Amino acid sequence: MHCASVRDMKLRALARLSVLLLAAASLASFAQPQRATNRSTNPLVRSSQKGGSLALERTFSAGEMSQFRIQLSVRSEVEGEQPETIGAKTYVHPFARSGEQLVSWRATVHILSVAADGSADVEETLDDFSVATGDASPAGDSEAGKLEKALEEMAAEWVKPETRTLRYRETRAGQLLGLQPAGVPQLAEAAPPLLTLWLLRALRPAAALPERAVAFGERWQEPRSLKLEGWTDVRAFESGEWIEPIRAGDSPAALEPAARLMVVQQFQAKITAGAEKSPEGAADGRFHAESLSTISLGDGRVLAATRSATRELSWTLAPVAGLDRLPEFRARLSVQVEIEECHGSCTSIDDRAHD
16 A cells, blocks of 8 residues: 555544544443532531441432533544655654634533432533634644534534533432433544543533542552453553542632542553554554542532543554654544532633633
8 A cells, every 4th residue: 555545544534533423322321420419408418337437428409409610622633644755765744733622501400309219310401602712723734624623513513502401310429320412512432432421421510429438648549341342452440539628718619618539540452443443553542531529528519620531542554665663643532621610600601712
C-alpha cells in the first residue's frame, strides 16, 4: 500500500472517531449512579455498620426540590505524523487538530417519593441551555473543521428541546436505576462506549457512596474485571479517598458540614476488533476518569463536583519505506463537568459561554 493511501486511510479513520454515533439502545441497559436531594433534619445521614465502622448513606425527603448549574466541555483531538517523500528521503511532519464545545444548563431535581427501603423516585428537569465554542485548531484546516462540525452537531442536538425531563430511582448508596439515553449527549464514540456511559452518571448531581467509613486520608484501590467489546488484555482499577472536610468560606458548599470524595477509574487494553482496530500495525485504548465530589455529611447529597474523563486511542502503523521508526497517530475524546448547587439565582453560566 502506498504511503499516501495509508495516510489517507488513517486520517479518515481518525475523523470517523468524531463522527460515529452511539445507538441509544446500547445505553438503556447501563443505568449508572445518580443523585437526588434532601434537607432533612436527620442527624448525620443514617449510617450502615460494615466491619465495625460507619459508612455514609443518602437520605431523601419526599417533595424536596433543589437546583444545580451543570457545565459540560467536550473536546476532540487528533495528532500524529504525516510521512512525506522529497527526492530520495522520507520525512515525518507532526500535526495536531482539535475542536471543543461548551454547554451549560440548569438541573432542577424533585424527590417524588421515598420507598420503604429508603430509595427515592426522582424527577430531574433540564432547561436554560447555553452553547459556546471553545478553543480549536486554526481556521482553514479542513480536517479540524470536521472535528468542530461533529461537536457542533452534538451540542445542537443536546439543547434542541428547551426542556428535558428525566425520571429514575436512586438508592441510598447513590446507585441509579432506570435512567434513559436522553440523560446524556450523543457523543461520537465507537463501541465500547466507555465515555458516554461514564458521562451518563457524571452529569447527575449524585455520587456512588463507598461502603467504607468516612476516614480522611485513607486511600483504597481495587482491581476491576471488565469485558469490553473489541478490547482485549484489559487492565482496570478504581481507587478512592475521602479528603478533608470543607472549611467555612471555601465555597458555597461550605454552608453545612461536608467532605470531598475523590474517585479515579482507569482502563487500558489492546484493540483487536471493531471500527477502531488499525488495518495494519497495533492499536491501544486507554480510559481515565476522575471525580471530586463535595458531599453533605448531613444527608449525603452532592453539593458540588468537578469531574473529567478521557478516552484515548493510539495507533502504531506498519513500517514506511525511508523512515527509521514507525509512524504514530493518537485520538482523544475528553469531557469535563462542573456541578454546583444553586443558592438563590441559578441562571449564571461560565464566562466562556459569553464569548
